[in-house]
Amino acid sequence: MFRRRPDPDAEALKLARAWMARLKSGEATTDDAAAFRAWRAADPAHEAAWAETVRLWEASGAAAAAVRRRDVAPRRAMSRRMVLGGGAVAASAAITGLGAVRLGLLPAPADLLADHATGTGERREITLPDGSRAALDARTALDVDMAPGRRRLTLIHGAAVVDVAGGLSPALEVRAGPGVARADAGSFTIRQIPVPADDPGGMRRRVVCIAGSVSVTAGETRELLPGQAVDYDDTGCGPVVGADAALETAWRQGLMVFRDRRVDEIVFELNRYRPGRVILLDDTAAARRLSGVFHLDRTDEVVAHLERMLALPTRDLPGGIVLIG
Template identity: 35%
Template sequence: MVVGFEESHDGVGGQKKASGSARDGELRQQAVAWLSLLSSGRATQADGEAFKRWIGLDAAHAQAYAKASHVWNGLKPVAENAVPPPARAIVNAGITRRAMFGGAAAAMAASAAYAAVHPPLALWPSLLELGADVRTATGERKQIDVAAGISVDLNTRTSLSLRSNARDGRYVELINGEAVVAAGPQANGSCIFAAGTGRVIAQNARFDIRRDGDRKVRVACLDGSIDVEHTTQTVKLGANQQMTYDHAIAGKAEDVDPMQVTAWQQGRLLFRQTPLSEVIAEVNRYRPGLLVLMDDSLASRRIDASFQIGRLENVIIYLQQAFDVRVRRLPGSVVLIG
């Protein structure tokens, strides 16, 4: 079904509930253990399902998790020398009470360094992003000139590293996020735009490049033609073509709708036959806090929708009306849907 729009296994913390401050302490410890697991890089799909069940049991669970994430954010500067988290703290039967109270604090310290590089659920910028030469915050855009004839329009949560070398001239690396790059005729050989294991060579061309953490990089040519050099091959893209690649594989050129790719430059998010899970993930890039889809049965529902970036609360209203879902608002702009 396509909807159109225009504008109990509890894993961690399976023990009985306490009362008052004792229960608050238990929830804090449980939230810390969940953060430790989700940021460890070892969490399985079953762990993810258990986490969603745990956070959906009580609004206080999600509140504790939101508060714990803010604490982790403050710990990043002192955690850079900590060792990575050890073996998984959570198993099929859930974490034990002893581990929750005796080991959660240690797990938090041990995992902080890893979380600084791989923030759970993108709750904060990674260390690489914090060290970038140019960076935009949530909901922010910025335009810069990186070299003669080369301008860059940075989208939300985007980080760039800028440097020069004798061989390549101006060298720009996309650490994370998305940017539209316009390269004039004088840009030939003066700037290399890199992301992950690939780089883009452009002259008299305009292209959009997006990198989401350590996942795939997408390059879309909007005007002119560009060469995308990957460790495995070089792909030439013409106007309205795109390709994706990761550290090992480069895809082929395919057609793309430039209006959908660059809608953010006009202050809109445009979705065409997009699964709801991807819609929510995209919206989370632009708004503070976090939208969490609690009903897995809705994740694959495809929608056609257009939203104004400056009015993303309309997304929540739309979901309530289109899918008749329950919405719970928590501190930190966390919203549970379904």
């Protein structure tokens, strides 16, 4: 069960939005981050106001994506002419501020404030205060909340493998989106995955049990044993299915391994490791399924593979941005 957050008051919302503006301005300092943390901790109303501000921030991104899907077909011919005719400069100029954050070209506010965050192509292993370990995939943000009687991680976004130190109480829990995974010992992965473009649900999360057992709650509860997985989103948990743990953790060995994966999922994962951004413009191509094995230090080979398999043109823009379709 989740505790209901208090409703944010108007003054707290005003301050939260001011903090959001400051943190995404590109001028925030470590002192700003410390002051922000203190402000959030000072009053439950501040935390509620920040949660509401982040929700609106994320909703604005979903709305922009919906508009883009609606408009992309009639604009496609014009957009291509713009790029070919020298509009790349105008396009790159548009990718500033909020747009740059949305495209992953600048860090999101949450990344500046997370206890641990990895950048593009960066992977990191950390030891937690209770002796557990977490391996963070690229573009991952994780908060750690450890205290007597509490072992809690929050995966803000990205993916992680968690090796749980056993023999301790309570169980270690990892919160991600609308759900939570709990384990007394063992190992599991938790990952953010995009849903199809025509689904308004945004992101879903996938938990894969590697060793021991893990309990996943998002409305309902699912119990996982090694080699089992479950996806969940705002609507609840899906069914328990089989999973290949080696495939799910191939990134730890420097590999991208895709087996019958949707192209939009492949592009989403590719953008964790490649500077700039690959943007898929063709919704039909997004739903196609491909397989492949690639080295994380040769991500341009993935772009070439997509271009070849999808038989779609690509356009290179400044800043490492590639349009496919």
